[in-house]
Amino acid sequence: MWTPTTRYPDPAIEVIDPSFARYRVFSAGVERLATGCRWSEGPVWFGDGRYLLWSDIPNNRILRFDEESGAVSVFRKPSNFANGNTRDRQGRLVTCEHGGRRVTRTEYDGSITVLADSYEGKRLNSPNDVVVASDGAVWFTDPPFGILGNYEGERAEPESPQNVYRLDPATGVLAAVATDLAGPNGLCFSPDESILYLVESRAQPNRRILAFDVSGGRLTNQRVHIDAGPGTPDGFRCDTDGNLWCGWGMGTDALDGVMVYNPEGTLIGRIRLPERCANVCFGGRHRNRLFMAASQSLYALYVDTQGVAGG
Numbered sequence: 001m002w003t004p005t006t007r008y009p010d011p012a013i014e015v016i017d018p019s020f021a022r023y024r025v026f027s028a029g030v031e032r033l034a035t036g037c038r039w040s041e042g043p044v045w046f047g048d049g050r051y052l053l054w055s056d057i058p059n060n061r062i063l064r065f066d067e068e069s070g071a072v073s074v075f076r077k078p079s080n081f082a083n084g085n086t087r088d089r090q091g092r093l094v095t096c097e098h099g100g101r102r103v104t105r106t107e108y109d110g111s112i113t114v115l116a117d118s119y120e121g122k123r124l125n126s127p128n129d130v131v132v133a134s135d136g137a138v139w140f141t142d143p144p145f146g147i148l149g150n151y152e153g154e155r156a157e158p159e160s161p162q163n164v165y166r167l168d169p170a171t172g173v174l175a176a177v178a179t180d181l182a183g184p185n186g187l188c189f190s191p192d193e194s195i196l197y198l199v200e201s202r203a204q205p206n207r208r209i210l211a212f213d214v215s216g217g218r219l220t221n222q223r224v225h226i227d228a229g230p231g232t233p234d235g236f237r238c239d240t241d242g243n244l245w246c247g248w249g250m251g252t253d254a255l256d257g258v259m260v261y262n263p264e265g266t267l268i269g270r271i272r273l274p275e276r277c278a279n280v281c282f283g284g285r286h287r288n289r290l291f292m293a294a295s296q297s298l299y300a301l302y303v304d305t306q307g308v309a310g311g
Contacts, residue, residue, distance in 0.1 A: 002274045002297075005029040012257075012272040013301070020260060020269030023243075028302040030271065033065055033291075034072045039152065040293035041235070042085040042129070044093065045283030052283055054293045055082045057098065057152045065298060067284070080104075081146060081153045084129035084186075084235065084279070089136055089310065096127035098146025098153030103127050103138065103167075116140075116167055116174050122159040126152075129186045129235055129279070133193055134310060136169030137217060139177075141184035141198070164198060166217055177219045178212065186235035186279065189214070190263070191242055191308050197225060199233045207232055209246070209265075225265045231255045235279025235293075239305040243268070245290060249276025258292055273299060282307020 005012065010029035015021045038058035045052050050067045053075055061077035062085070076082070080099035088094050093106040094115070101124045102117035115138060117124055126146025131139050143162050146153035164178035164187065178184070183202030189195065196212045196219060209226040212219035226233070226244075232255075236246040242263035249256040256276045260269040275295035283289050287306040292299040 002032055004031065010301075014270040014272060015268075016270060017262075017266065017268035019262065023239075023260070023269065023304050025302050025304050030273070031300050033070070033298045033300055034063070035297040037063070037296050037298075039278065040295060040298055041083050041278045042096070043279055043281040043283075043291045043293045043298070044085040044087060045281055045287075045291065046087070046091075047283065047285070047287075048091065050285075052281075052291055052298075053085060053093070054291075054298060055079065055085060057081055057083055057146075060099070062095075063298075083127070083146065083152075084140070086130050086132055087310070088132045088138070089134065094130055094132060094138060096130050096140060098126040101126055101147070101153075101156075103130060103140055116165065119160055119163070119165065119174055119176065125158050125160055125162065128184070131188055132310065133189065138167040138169070139187060139196070140165055140167075141187055143183045143185060143201070145183070164219070168217065175217070177217070178222070183207075186233065186247070188236055188238050188244070189308070190238055191240055197236070197238070197244060199236070201232065201234065206230075209233055209236075209244070209261075226261055231259070232276075233259070234277070237280050237282055238308050239282070240308055241305060243305070245280050245282075247277035247279045247292065247294070249278075249294075251276060256294075258290070271301060 037056040042055040052065045062075045064075040080097040084096040103115045125144040144158040147156040163176040185199040185201040207228040211225035213221040234247040244261045248259045257273040258271040277294040
């Protein structure tokens with residue numbers, strides 16, 4: 001059972017390398033903002049409304065946390081088994097849906113536009129996580145996790161390889177930019193968008209985070225950036241210094257929470273949680289509040305850095 005810290009600095013925030021100490025706010029502790037979910041995912045911050053949305057996939061809903069009041073409410077139900085969420089550069093919600101096996105955009109009037117649901121005449125598997133680049137291109141991963149059973153979607157046979165896709169903002173053309181991966185999952189850009197980081201969550205013998213060079217909407221120079229060992233990275237975000245804040249877990253106290261890696265791929269810090277963390281995002285007035293979607297709950301922590309704009 002999680003209880004708020006009565007000590008500062010919060011012992012749940014672990015400095016593994018001295019370089020991480022500057023990111024820890026002395027009198028800030030991990031806060032549990034909500035609980036009662038089945039599998040929390042896809043947090044996304046709406047600064048103009050001071051609220052956060054996140055997915056509760058098996059309960060087929062998107063929830064909303066209001067920063068000012070602390071109230072939690074249902075934003076959308078049914079959500080089509082929504083998973084990853086982000087915002088485009090016009091502030092609209094972009095969502096990966098297991099149920100529709102598609103990526104959608106919620107317009108200003110609340111209507112939903114389908115951005116992608118097939119590739120080369122075959123249905124997508126179950127889009128998982130999504131980011132929008134500064135040029136408006138939509139990048140997303142497409143593993144089969146949402147169609148493996150009837151818990152986070154509906155059981156179906158995969159029709160497409162496990163790819164990373166890029167939807168061109170000018171032409172609307174969908175391109176497979178990384179193919180035949182083992183469980184492509186979370187993804188994010190470095191601050192200057194020259195590198196795309198990607199979780200390969202079914203890689204053997206260990207799960208890993210890959211890095212690609214980005215140029216002209218294409219990916220080159222695939223390499224292993226982080227070997228996850230016995231852990232399971234999921235979703236992550238990058239701060240303005242290029243550090244990766246990674247949702248992590250494997251159902252043990254030693255691994256559940258958030259791992260923080262510097263741009264060289266060295267583990268520098270950790271936030272311990274009592275639950276496996278699936279995904280994170282930065283929010284708050286100064287993008288210095290880390291929101292963590294972890295299994296049955298939503299947590300937050302103020303840190304002394306900022307998330308990359310648009311991340």
